[in-house]
Amino acid sequence: MVSSANPFFDPSTLPFGFPPFADIRDEHYEPAFERGMADQLAEIQEIVRGRDEPTFDNTLVPLERSGQILERVGYVFFNKSSSDSSDFTNELEERIAPKLAAHHDAILLDPMLYWRVKTIHDAIQAGGDAAAGLDAEQRYLVERWYTEMTIAGAALDDAQKRRLRELNQEISTLTTRFEKNLLNDTNELAVHVTDVAELxxxxxxxxxxxxxxxxxxxxxxxxxxxxxxxxxxxLASLTDRGLRERIMTASRSRGGRGGEHDNRENVLRIARLRAERAELLGFSSHAAAVTADETARTPEAVADMLGRLAPAAARNARAEQADLAAVAGDLDGGLRASDWSFYTEKVRAEKYDVDTAALRPWFEAERVLHDGVFYAAHLLYGVSFTERPDLVAYHPDARVFEVSNEDGSALGLYILDLYTRDSKRGGAWMNPLISQDELLGHPGSVVVNNLNVPKPAAGQPTLLTFDEVSTFFHEFGHALHGLFAHVTYPKFSGTNVFRDFVEFPSQVNEMWMLWPEVLENYARHHETGEPLDPAVVERIRESEQFNQGFATSEYLGAALLDQAWHKLSSASAEAITDVAAFEADALRAVGLDDPLVPPRYGSTYFAHVFSGGYDAGYYSYIWSEVLDADTVEWFKENGGLTRANGDRFRSRLLGVGGSKDPSRPTATSAVATPTSRRS
Incomplete structure (x- = not known):
């Protein structure tokens, strides 16, 4: 029986519209989705029935106001389905995904709505009366709606739209199924150890x-x-070679070993449907359709950058392999992929006298959070964080912090969900639950950081690896982007920016991990309080380029694999029947088929691109690196982590959300003016 008091039907009265998790029950989600979709379609119909000449106020403003119930339930449900899934969420997501796809198509493909948006867009382009009185954000809002509707297929004829809707609904079902298969297979393949000596x-x-x-x-x-x-x-620490191999084998077999959680047919079908959809929309491939509305603009630009990097990365990885082999000696069967991390640490120790695994006692999670992640944000932006145990989150492990500006004014809420669990998908990410915008009266944002750190027994400290600390800073960069964005219209809120730009702020924040005044503040031994030896810190910095052949090769392998799947024509995609063979051919074609350096993700567990929204866009991490490097250099040249620099970065870049096009010079020249892509 459905409760008559559905908490999604009205805005929350909690601070910043924080979702009333204590009141939300499983039975509330589906009715809220159904009502949310129905209400938004009625709101759209109210717009298109208007007889007045289309204007910004009678078209774009009500369009931006529409769908508030759907947004509330969608943010909460999809965060839950990723971070605390259950049989209920899995079943509802599979059921609701095609309905949501059809709902979004009903809006984006509506011919009368498109006519109204196009009329306003064309009038602005012509410099007529429609442009008078509109500010830059309003003009860009019109441009974005027109571009997105056009690329989505709003100009197609009725028969083409019918096929497009079928494709979108099936793709949404398959990507949802891919994610659930991956979570289930990942849980099933966890490696059980019965002898502690193996650890x-x-x-x-x-x-x-x-x-x-x-x-x-x-x-x-x-x-x-x-x-x-x-x-x-x-893998970097385990001395038992057999266990290392078991872990690597389990990891690489996810989604590709047969049985009910096999993802191979999902991969093939998704690639085929995306290729067909791209051609229906007038593009040569899915990659062309995606990059047309990113800063890269074309898959050829992406291929040029990745293609120039791959040969050097492969050469460097082979040179690193020789170093590992020399240290490993005569191994049974030779060096394997599962050995790479273990012997890398031995070579690192030999060359730089640094053992990153031994640094864990200096990276206690609570200290990293307060004296590292929060501290860097306070240095740069003056913000402070106060825990709010009175606000009940969606899981007992999720902690809520109120974020305040230096003048004491409240900025928003930050939720940290640190630990791994079987109900949480892998990886680390940021989700919004509420996004600031002036139009709907949202004064601030509520954002979530999810990580996957193993949880020790009660009373034991949580000691992070070097990479986990880096990931923490990275994901918090996304959180700050979501918190700082201050916009008028919902479409521009938070991190709603081009996919190949969204990693830029997070990768900049990642840099502060080793910034002297930040590192010295948090990197202290969890038992003695002893700071990390400055000599060790110096050796860490000296070794920053160490193992980069491997790191770049495994990343590029995944990025180029993503491009290979999504640059296929419809006919070529239909001809692919063997996922493993296609993957091997794609890696061989770019010289990254080294068995000791597998791609960071194999196709059957590549969640970023087959269920996570990075399809044909996994290149974005390295695409952003030139901006990251330029920006950090700007900070160095202008005095470092000062409030003045932080305020400038916040106001000119983080604070604008998606309300400016970052590929236009004025958008990034606030802190750095990149002149070329990474070479």
Whole structure:
């Protein structure tokens, strides 16, 4: 029975519209989705029935106001389905995904709505009366709606639109199924250990986390749960070669070993449908359709950059392999992919006297959070964070913090969900729950950071790996972007920017991890309080380029694999029947088919591109690096982590959300003016 008091039907009265999680029940979601879609369609019909000449106020403003119930339930549900899924969320998501696809098509493909938007757009382009009185944000809003509707297929004829709707609904179903298969197979393939001796090399906290993971499934012994990428952070420490191989084999087999969670047919079908849809929309490939509305503009520009990087990365990886082989000696069967991280640490220790695994005692999670992540934000932007235990989040492990500006004014709410669990998908990410905008009266944002750190037993400290600290700073950069964006219209809120630009602010924030005044503040031994030895810090900085052949090759392997799947024509996609063979051919074609350096993601577990919205866009991480490098240099040249620099970066870039096109010179020249893409 559905409760008559559905908490999604009205705005929350909690601070910043924080969702009333204590009142939300499973039975509330589907009715809220159904009513939200119905209400928004009625709101759209009210717009298109208007007999007046289309104007910004009678078309764009009500369009931006529409769908508020749907937005409220959508943000909460899809965060839950990613971070705390259940049989209920899995079943509802599969059921609701095609309905949502049809709903969005009903808006984007509506011929009368498109006519109204196009009429306003064309009048602005012509410089007529429609342009009078509109500010830059309003003009850009018209441009974005017109561009998105055009690329979505609003100009197609009725028969083409019918096929487009069919394609969109099937793709939404398949991508949802891909994600659920991956989560289930990842859980099933967790490596069960019954002899603690096999865990030699791990720290006490890691062993404790493995025992807790096993206990959560009523298993004796220890359980090594898998992370999203191909590799696993524990491979660098585990001395048992057999266990390392078991972990690597399990990781690489996800979604491709047969059975009910096999993703191979999903991969093939998604690639075919995306290729068909692109051609229906007038593009040569899905990659062409995607990049047409990104800063890259064409897949050829992406291919040029990735293609220039791949040969050097492969050469460097081969040179690194020689170093590893020299240290490893005569291994049975030779060096394997599962050995790379382990012997890399030995070579790093030999060359630089740095063992990143041994740094964990200096990276206690609570200290990293308060004295590192929050501290850097306070240095740059003057913001402060106060925990709000009175606000109940969606899971007991999720903690809520109120974020305030230096003058004491409240900015928004930040939720940290640090630990891994079987109900959470792999990886790390940021989600909005409420996004600031003036039109709807949202004074601030509510954002969530999800990470996947193994949880130790009660009373044991959570000690992070070097990479986990880096990921923490990275994801918090997304959170700051979401919190700082201050816009008028919902379309521009938070991180609603071009996909190949969204990683820029987060990668800049990642840089502060090793910034001297930040590192010195948080990197202290969790038992003694002893700071990290400055000599060790210097050696860490000296070794920053170490193993970059491997790191760049595994990343490029995944980015180029993404492009290979999505540059296929419809006919070419239909001809592909073997996922593994296609993947091998694609990597061989770019010289990245080294068996010791597998791509960061294999096709059957490449969630970013087959279920996560980065399809044909995984290149964006490296695409943003030139901006990152230029920006950090700007900070260095202008005095470092000062409030003046932070305020400038916040106001000129983070604060504008998606209300400016970052590919236009004035958008990025506030802090740095990149003149060329990475070479």
């Amino acid at each position: 030699a090399g791990l720290g006490e906290g890691e062993v404790s986390a493995a025992r807790e993971a096993a206990a959560a499934r009523d298993l004796e012994g220890w359980l090594v749960t898998l992370v999203l990428p191909t590799g696993h952070p524990w």
